[in-house]
Amino acid sequence: MSKNKKPLILVVNDDGITAPGIKALIEVAEKIGEVVVVAPDSPQSGMGHAITLGKPLRLKENKLFEPIKAYECSGTPVDCVKIAVDKVLKRKPDLCISGVNHGSNSSINVIYSGTMSAAVEAALEGIPSIGFSLLDFSWEADFSHAKEYIEKIITQVLINGLAEDTLLNVNIPAKTEESLKGMKICRQAYAKWQEEFDERKDPHGRPYYWLTGKFVNKDKGEDTDEYALANNFVSVVPVKFDLTAHQGINHINQHWDFD
Amino acid sequence: MSKNKKPLILVVNDDGITAPGIKALIEVAEKIGEVVVVAPDSPQSGMGHAITLGKPLRLKENKLFEPIKAYECSGTPVDCVKIAVDKVLKRKPDLCISGVNHGSNSSINVIYSGTMSAAVEAALEGIPSIGFSLLDFSWEADFSHAKEYIEKIITQVLINGLAEDTLLNVNIPAKTEESLKGMKICRQAYAKWQEEFDERKDPHGRPYYWLTGKFVNKDKGEDTDEYALANNFVSVVPVKFDLTAHQGINHINQHWDFD
Numbered sequence: 001m002s003k004n005k006k007p008l009i010l011v012v013n014d015d016g017i018t019a020p021g022i023k024a025l026i027e028v029a030e031k032i033g034e035v036v037v038v039a040p041d042s043p044q045s046g047m048g049h050a051i052t053l054g055k056p057l058r059l060k061e062n063k064l065f066e067p068i069k070a071y072e073c074s075g076t077p078v079d080c081v082k083i084a085v086d087k088v089l090k091r092k093p094d095l096c097i098s099g100v101n102h103g104s105n106s107s108i109n110v111i112y113s114g115t116m117s118a119a120v121e122a123a124l125e126g127i128p129s130i131g132f133s134l135l136d137f138s139w140e141a142d143f144s145h146a147k148e149y150i151e152k153i154i155t156q157v158l159i160n161g162l163a164e165d166t167l168l169n170v171n172i173p174a175k176t177e178e179s180l181k182g183m184k185i186c187r188q189a190y191a192k193w194q195e196e197f198d199e200r201k202d203p204h205g206r207p208y209y210w211l212t213g214k215f216v217n218k219d220k221g222e223d224t225d226e227y228a229l230a231n232n233f234v235s236v237v238p239v240k241f242d243l244t245a246h247q248g249i250n251h252i253n254q255h256w257d258f259d
Numbered sequence: 260m261s262k263n264k265k266p267l268i269l270v271v272n273d274d275g276i277t278a279p280g281i282k283a284l285i286e287v288a289e290k291i292g293e294v295v296v297v298a299p300d301s302p303q304s305g306m307g308h309a310i311t312l313g314k315p316l317r318l319k320e321n322k323l324f325e326p327i328k329a330y331e332c333s334g335t336p337v338d339c340v341k342i343a344v345d346k347v348l349k350r351k352p353d354l355c356i357s358g359v360n361h362g363s364n365s366s367i368n369v370i371y372s373g374t375m376s377a378a379v380e381a382a383l384e385g386i387p388s389i390g391f392s393l394l395d396f397s398w399e400a401d402f403s404h405a406k407e408y409i410e411k412i413i414t415q416v417l418i419n420g421l422a423e424d425t426l427l428n429v430n431i432p433a434k435t436e437e438s439l440k441g442m443k444i445c446r447q448a449y450a451k452w453q454e455e456f457d458e459r460k461d462p463h464g465r466p467y468y469w470l471t472g473k474f475v476n477k478d479k480g481e482d483t484d485e486y487a488l489a490n491n492f493v494s495v496v497p498v499k500f501d502l503t504a505h506q507g508i509n510h511i512n513q514h515w516d517f518d
Contacts, residue, residue, distance in 0.1 A: 046309060156515045162510075188502060209315055258442060
């Protein structure tokens with residue numbers, strides 16, 4: 001990042017360009033740098049790392065945050081990052097921030113989350129990148145207590161950079177009467193969703209199924225994001241996109257009979 | 260797995276239930292175990308770990324592979340695994356196999372791939388799980404040379420199990436006149452897609468964009484999946500779903516100013 005110029009910050013999300021969460025993130029980012037927004041034109045929660053292959057994308061300027069340049073895209077959160085880099089931005093941004101998501105992306109949610117997948121895609125492009133999420137699903141969620149932490153974390157990343165091929169997954173407890181206690185750098189808790197499909201019949205008597213589930217966390221570690229959040233800390237998990245289970249390589253070479 | 264019973268094998272994919280690749284996988288699996296198929300009713304390539312949140316799913320029996328029980332689902336590959344576990348299967352399967360994908364899922368493709376995300380979802384459920392892909396995109400791809408390796412790998416996994424929270428990403432070179440040279444246990448090559456959107460105008464003069472790209476591999480390691488495949492080996496990468504960059508935790512604790 002040049003010392004004389006404001007940092008260029010790409011803002012994306014998965015709840016769509018009209019979500020209050022992205023507005024909160026832009027309000028913090030515009031104090032720090034030059035902001036460009038490229039966000040989905042409709043909600044894209046749970047889209048994971050999906051990309052659009054079978055149909056073309058639309059990209060349209062949106063005046064919502066003027067004088068900040070903003071574009072809405074018909075694709076997924078990952079598509080938004082790709083088209084921002086290739087078609088919208090004149091140079092590689094100094095930072096990509098994604099969110100603020102309405103709802104938690106802690107633990108295994110990182111893998112289903114469009115917010116986090118957009119941040120992962122930016123990291124793949126070599127852009128320092130952070131996903132932010134608030135533990136409140138509602139459209140009317142209060143982001144006011146989160147802004148101080150978002151600003152601190154962005155500032156630290158711009159000053160110190162991030163370890164190579166690493167991005168951050170930041171989750172922020174919902175606002176309560178108690179103030180946030182600070183930040184904890186954590187690992188992803190080992191937890192999962194146990195699905196419980198809700199089976200119904202349509203007016204023609206044919207079944208259909210709503211995906212619902214229960215979040216099950218058997219990981220009692222005090223170094224996890226779930227533990228930090230339960231204790232009213234902001235959780236910061238460094239995330240990578242090399243999915244290789246490196247120890248697994250030896251395990252297989254030792255145990256398998258190749259012939 | 261009970262010693263007296265055939266193993267129960269869940270077969271899924273992302274190219275859809277009518278794809279030749281899933282037929283090839285079923286033909287191998289039915290020699291080894293009791294097979295149940297739950298696959299998307301339409302192509303779902305590039306869907307990553309997307310799940311369906313905003314609308315319900317349909318699930319319908321399909322007679323395509325009789326007497327093997329098969330179901331088509333209106334959701335994503337990950338939805339297929341979830342609904343199979345919750346609504347279709349009477350017990351937890353001994354193995355989930357996904358594919359055979361028409362096209363490579365080596366290197367960073369693991370993150371965009373519906374085939375691999377379905378396998379990851381099964382692993383999350385505690386089911387030993389393997390994704391298979393052939394380096395040939397065409398619908399008429401020849402899977403005949405792949406079957407011997409698919410059978411070997413399934414057999415090794417059923418005998419030896421897999422390291423905890425680990426699944427396999429198996430890629431198989433396209434058929435050529437040269438025979439495959441064997442299998443290599445590898446790490447994910449550090450490579451990425453460099454996007455090049457193809458901008459066009461619709462009949463009303465408005466722009467639209469097709470996502471295209473160039474696969475860029477600067478990783479010259481001889482222990483990677485790309486290296487194995489380029490040398491006509493089947494690549495086997497152990498994959499995990501803990502995305503924590505564990506070394507990154509220290510990096511941040513050392514460098515950040517929290518106050």
